[in-house]
Amino acid sequence: MTQQAPPAAPASRAAHPVLKVGVLGSGTVGTQVVRLLGEQAEEFAARSGARLEVTGIAVRDLDALRDPAVPRELLTDDATAVATGNDLVVELIGGIEPARTLILAAFRAGASVVTGNKALIAAHGPELYAAAAAAGTDFYYEAAVAGAIPVVYALRESMAGDRVTSVLGIVNGTTNYILDEMSTKGLGFEEALAAAQALGYAEADPTADVDGLDAAAKCAIIASLAFHTRVGIDDVDVTGIRSITADDIREARASGCVLKLLAVAQRREDDHANGVSVRVHPALVPADHPLAGVHGAFNAVLVEAESAGRLMFYGQGAGGAPTASAVLSDVVAAAFHRIGGGQAPRELAYADLPILGPESALTRYQVQLRAVDAPGALAAIMRAMADHGISINSVRQASYVSDGVDPLVTIVTHPAAVLHLDRAVEALRGMEQVREVVSVLRVEGE
Numbered sequence: 001m002t003q004q005a006p007p008a009a010p011a012s013r014a015a016h017p018v019l020k021v022g023v024l025g026s027g028t029v030g031t032q033v034v035r036l037l038g039e040q041a042e043e044f045a046a047r048s049g050a051r052l053e054v055t056g057i058a059v060r061d062l063d064a065l066r067d068p069a070v071p072r073e074l075l076t077d078d079a080t081a082v083a084t085g086n087d088l089v090v091e092l093i094g095g096i097e098p099a100r101t102l103i104l105a106a107f108r109a110g111a112s113v114v115t116g117n118k119a120l121i122a123a124h125g126p127e128l129y130a131a132a133a134a135a136g137t138d139f140y141y142e143a144a145v146a147g148a149i150p151v152v153y154a155l156r157e158s159m160a161g162d163r164v165t166s167v168l169g170i171v172n173g174t175t176n177y178i179l180d181e182m183s184t185k186g187l188g189f190e191e192a193l194a195a196a197q198a199l200g201y202a203e204a205d206p207t208a209d210v211d212g213l214d215a216a217a218k219c220a221i222i223a224s225l226a227f228h229t230r231v232g233i234d235d236v237d238v239t240g241i242r243s244i245t246a247d248d249i250r251e252a253r254a255s256g257c258v259l260k261l262l263a264v265a266q267r268r269e270d271d272h273a274n275g276v277s278v279r280v281h282p283a284l285v286p287a288d289h290p291l292a293g294v295h296g297a298f299n300a301v302l303v304e305a306e307s308a309g310r311l312m313f314y315g316q317g318a319g320g321a322p323t324a325s326a327v328l329s330d331v332v333a334a335a336f337h338r339i340g341g342g343q344a345p346r347e348l349a350y351a352d353l354p355i356l357g358p359e360s361a362l363t364r365y366q367v368q369l370r371a372v373d374a375p376g377a378l379a380a381i382m383r384a385m386a387d388h389g390i391s392i393n394s395v396r397q398a399s400y401v402s403d404g405v406d407p408l409v410t411i412v413t414h415p416a417a418v419l420h421l422d423r424a425v426e427a428l429r430g431m432e433q434v435r436e437v438v439s440v441l442r443v444e445g446e
């Protein structure tokens with residue numbers, strides 16, 4: 001009978017080589033990254049093959065009040081030293097500068113870099129990828145899109161065997177939270193925004209969330225990965241949620257829909273267009289659509305691919321700990337490569353597809369207007385839409401029409417080009433049968 005060797009004892013602390021980790025920024029996310037690296041040091045060593053030793057945390061204000069999980073003795077205001085003196089550099093400052101300069105310095109110093117900075121990637125992604133390639137190190141950014149949801153990994157690696165045709169996502173937690181609070185609790189816009197800020201979902205300057213720029217940056221990153229084409233933030237047609245009113249939300253419900261801020265990235269290959277369409281805007285989504293049930297600060301990303309069909313990714317898109325989870329997955333991957341070899345995927349932009357202008361987008365629209373309560377008014381309105389090439393899907397007149405009150409008419413179109421729709425709406429505004437065009441919203445999701 002042969003004797004089996006006893007199982008190997010767990011690797012001891014000393015068995016793991018040390019990798020030095022520098023953290024740039026100790027705000028909502030940076031604090032959680034440092035806390036988790038400290039609390040779960042043994043597990044990170046076992047998973048990555050290295051002891052991840054935080055050697056410095058660059059902050060702007062050394063005296064600011066901080067979470068006790070952030071060791072004071074590691075704080076420094078010399079961000080360049082942190083960027084250039086470590087094996088792994090985690091950038092969680094946000095914004096373009098000094099983050100860009102620090103990351104480039106980190107690559108030049110031979111470090112691998114992990115960031116959650118979607119604004120920077122959507123503006124300077126190719127430069128950062130090139131710097132990583134020149135250094136022969138890793139560039140990871142899972143936290144930059146949809147926080148904890150592994151959507152960067154999914155698009156970059158899991159979908160490498162397929163052709164993605166479209167990605168539709170709720171990728172900004174703050175605006176989803178605001179719209180959801182307005183819809184379910186009847187909160188005002190400002191009240192809901194303040195709550196989102198207090199919970200750590202909002203960017204340092206929440207206009208980036210509210211005006212759709214945060215979602216646009218994520219949309220550009222998604223489209224670059226999905227379609228192997230360089231897409232920057234300036235390519236994305238953006239409308240935020242500032243002009244959304246409580247009436248819009250109420251009326252959305254009356255139409256059997258919910259109002260969401262959507263990021264849309266589509267591969268168009270049809271009679272009208274060939275290229276990539278990228279846009280962020282509020283849209284009505286049918287109540288039974290998978291994205292309609294995404295509440296609070298949650299995010300969801302719906303990927304359509306030729307062979308896989310539809311895939312749905314859902315989870316926490318913002319907040320300190322959920323975002324730290326994504327950052328740390330990248331830290332583990334980068335550490336693993338430094339110890340055992342291998343590298344993160346490099347930029348893949350071989351398809352180099354044309355970026356389509358906003359005029360080529362084809363979507364359904366909901367137009368709400370107050371019509372004059374007179375015979376033939378609706379017929380004239382329908383004729384005007386038809387004259388501008390807009391095909392109507394449905395028309396609804398509010399059931400609460402009473403004498404002397406101009407009826408609210410809701411028209412849903414078939415897919416139309418924005419140029420045709422704009423011209424039709426302009427014509428409606430000039431008609432004597434139309435008192436007021438109340439709102440024009442896109443409708444997305446079948």
Ligand SMILES: NC(=O)c1ccc[n+]([C@@H]2O[C@H](COP(=O)([O-])OP(=O)(O)OC[C@H]3O[C@@H](n4cnc5c(N)ncnc54)[C@H](O)[C@@H]3O)[C@@H](O)[C@H]2O)c1
Nearest residue numbers: 025027028029058059060092093094116117204318319323
């Ligand atoms: N908060 C989230 O839910 C979330 C989710 C996903 C991605 N992100 C991204 O993560 C990054 C960090 O976000 P956050 O929410 O933690 O931001 P934050 O504003 O809470 O933290 C940033 C910190 O960086 C510090 N800082 C600014 N300039 C600095 C400098 N020159 N040197 C050192 N420190 C400096 C600030 O004082 C602040 O403490 C951003 O790129 C953001 O887009 C955040």
Ligand SMILES: N[C@@H](CCO)C(=O)O
Nearest residue numbers: 172173174202203318
């Ligand atoms: N401010 C962003 C954080 C995640 O990028 C949001 O609300 O989704």
Ligand code: NA
Nearest residue numbers: 142145147149
């Ligand atoms: Na993510």
